[in-house]
Amino acid sequence: MVERGGLVNPKFYLCTCLKKIQIPVFFYPLAAMLFWGLSFIWSTVLLKSYQPVTIIFIRLIISSAFLFALILFLGKFEKVHRKDYPLILLSAFFNPFLYFLGENFGLKYSSPTIAAVIIATIPVFSLLVGYLSFREKMTRINFVGIGVSFAGIILMLITRDLSFAADIRGVIYLFGAVFAALLYSVTLRKLTMKYSAIVLIANQNFIGIFLFLPFFLLFEAKSAMVVPLTQENIVSMLLLAILASSVAFVFYAHSVKLLGIAKSNIFSNLIPVFTAIFAYLLVDEFFTIQKIGGMALVICGIYLSERTRKQS
Numbered sequence: 001m002v003e004r005g006g007l008v009n010p011k012f013y014l015c016t017c018l019k020k021i022q023i024p025v026f027f028y029p030l031a032a033m034l035f036w037g038l039s040f041i042w043s044t045v046l047l048k049s050y051q052p053v054t055i056i057f058i059r060l061i062i063s064s065a066f067l068f069a070l071i072l073f074l075g076k077f078e079k080v081h082r083k084d085y086p087l088i089l090l091s092a093f094f095n096p097f098l099y100f101l102g103e104n105f106g107l108k109y110s111s112p113t114i115a116a117v118i119i120a121t122i123p124v125f126s127l128l129v130g131y132l133s134f135r136e137k138m139t140r141i142n143f144v145g146i147g148v149s150f151a152g153i154i155l156m157l158i159t160r161d162l163s164f165a166a167d168i169r170g171v172i173y174l175f176g177a178v179f180a181a182l183l184y185s186v187t188l189r190k191l192t193m194k195y196s197a198i199v200l201i202a203n204q205n206f207i208g209i210f211l212f213l214p215f216f217l218l219f220e221a222k223s224a225m226v227v228p229l230t231q232e233n234i235v236s237m238l239l240l241a242i243l244a245s246s247v248a249f250v251f252y253a254h255s256v257k258l259l260g261i262a263k264s265n266i267f268s269n270l271i272p273v274f275t276a277i278f279a280y281l282l283v284d285e286f287f288t289i290q291k292i293g294g295m296a297l298v299i300c301g302i303y304l305s306e307r308t309r310k311q312s
Contacts, residue, residue, distance in 0.1 A: 029255040029267035032248040037274025039244035040112035041282055042236040043104060049233055052104035054224040055240075057216045060096060060208045062241035067202035070246075078199045087187055088200070092207035094184035100208070102177025109170030111285055114156060116275035117298050118174040122181045123268055124149050124302055145304035152297025155290060197253035205245065269299050 046055045071077055080088065107115050127142050157166050191200055216224075227233075255267075272295055279285035 025255075025258050028251040029259065030270070032251040032255065033267050033270045034274050035243040035248040035251075037116060037271045038278055039240055039248075040107065040116045040275045041278050042240040042244065043107050044112050044279075044283055045236045046233060046240070047104070047108055049227050049230070050224060051220045052101070052108055053212055053215045054220045055237070056096065056100045056104055057209065057212045058237055059100075059241045059245055060205045060212065062238065063245035064202060064206040064209060066242050066246050067198060067205065070250075071198060071202060076196060076198060078195055080195065080199075080203060084191065084194065087191060088203055089207060091184055091187040091191060091200075092204040093211065094180045094187065096205060096208040097211045098180035099177050099184065102173045102175075102180055106170045106172075106174035106177060108173075109167040110174065111166070112279045112283065113272065113276045113285055113287075113291070113295065114166050114170070115174055116272040117156060117295055118153060118171070119177060119181075120268060120272045120302060121149050121153070121298065122178055125178060125182055126185060141304055145301045147301070148304065149298050149301030152294045152299075152301060154294075155297060156294030198250055201246070201249050269302050272299065 043055060103115065103119065106118070124146050127146070157171060188200070276285075276287070276295060280287060
């Protein structure tokens, strides 16, 4: 398509070039899980300088601006019906508001790997939510998967003398994030039937800005203003907002379209693996045989649950 004056439409040219590139189908879920795994590292880096609410607040501003710009560029704008506003507001309250509060405060009091492993149990608990809310079928292997995952978490969180190896506050916050994600999945199930993932995420992140604004102004604005802007913080914030909060969700939604929910969710087992690798390389996290064994049990439990769901 050529515009007046002989100039090529940049959007048409970009879309044409992208269609010519043959991208393997497994690239999308792998990239999404890599970005989500790295998000725990980027957040840990930022927590050295900023408080949790400040990180979330700035992250949502950048992510919302990026997603709405992408929607306009791609021509994917969808009108949100007024009757759906309450449900979208409720979903935004669960995620990003409650979920990010739990995740970031959990990271403040625990290591990136422990946080990633606990958050990765969301698909396991989703089975229970599906059973209780929608009467979805559960088998013995489902319960085995849940039990194995719990055993792995306990193995990671306790020492040989049965004391906690992690700050209990971090564990409580992280399971709060898991609970918020489960409630979010219930509301999201209805919305995804009407709107695309990118439109929902953009609107939810935009609403999240205003939910976090009072807490930022009251408790963290003064401390955030005196933190010097370093290259490490700027890069970590941009990567967190654009890759983890925006691109990863778009890639995941595309992978669900190409592979289906069951196959896409199996890749979520890789999130704590990616986090563990980069935590060791970038933030010098120390690993013991016990922690590695616990992580393996959690991933095994998640795999059993997802594999069963695929077969049922």
